[in-house]
Amino acid sequence: MWGELSARWLARRYRVNTTSTSRVSREERREAILDAARRHFVSNGYHGTGMDDVASTLGLSKPIVYQYFSSKHDLYLAVLEKAGENLEETIGAVLNQPGRNRDVVQASVRAFFEFVADDMQYYRLLFDSDMLDDVDAAERVEGVTSAVVERIAAHIASDTGLAAPQAQVLASSVVGASESAAKAWLRTSQSDLDIDTASDLIAGMMWSGLRALPAQP
Numbered sequence: 183m184w185g186e187l188s189a190r191w192l193a194r195r196y197r198v199n200t201t202s203t204s205r206v207s208r209e210e211r212r213e214a215i216l217d218a219a220r221r222h223f224v225s226n227g228y229h230g231t232g233m234d235d236v237a238s239t240l241g242l243s244k245p246i247v248y249q250y251f252s253s254k255h256d257l258y259l260a261v262l263e264k265a266g267e268n269l270e271e272t273i274g275a276v277l278n279q280p281g282r283n284r285d286v287v288q289a290s291v292r293a294f295f296e297f298v299a300d301d302m303q304y305y306r307l308l309f310d311s312d313m314l315d316d317v318d319a320a321e322r323v324e325g326v327t328s329a330v331v332e333r334i335a336a337h338i339a340s341d342t343g344l345a346a347p348q349a350q351v352l353a354s355s356v357v358g359a360s361e362s363a364a365k366a367w368l369r370t371s372q373s374d375l376d377i378d379t380a381s382d383l384i385a386g387m388m389w390s391g392l393r394a395l396p397a398q399p
């Protein structure tokens with residue numbers, strides 16, 4: 183649950199309260215609402231979070247929050263969109279770097295581990311949410327996953343000469359394995375298995391498989 187200290191910190195950070203709303207631009211306030219909502223959705227889930235919780239955290243009235251988001255569902259989807267953008271940017275930054283394909287695989291796996299370990303905990307919204315059965319939320323998660331798979335598939339196809347459908351299947355495996363392994367690692371004692379060792383272990387397994395693929399004519 184949110185403590186009084188967290189509420190005061192957010193209010194100070196964004197300078198939002200019920201008596202001095204003019205100090206903050208509309209975009210700044212929207213970002214503040216999204217940040218507060220993310221923290222509540224991560225901590226309490228969608229069904230355990232109310233618009234009152236988000237508003238009171240920032241010292242706002244609920245009607246002000248509704249000026250930015252028409253419903254809790256609308257707010258959740260906006261937070262989910264930011265989570266997706268965060269993952270795409272994390273993976274995209276890796277794939278845009280020059281280097282050997284083995285380095286790209288290793289860096290991609292490490293990026294997934296870092297995404298899961300990040301304090302923002304966006305991964306909880308994408309992969310462990312109580313809203314995964316919601317049609318709109320599922321579509322957004324699928325869109326993010328597909329975008330990441332497409333980027334990785336392009337690298338695999340370039341390296342192996344495989345046709346696009348084959349490369350996409352392999353890329354899906356890379357994404358799925360990275361996600362599952364990163365979440366499993368997060369549940370372990372990280373003093374026994376640090377992020378470098380864990381991500382290198384998974385990347386090594388993946389690279390061994392990709393390297394063994396026969397060259398395509």
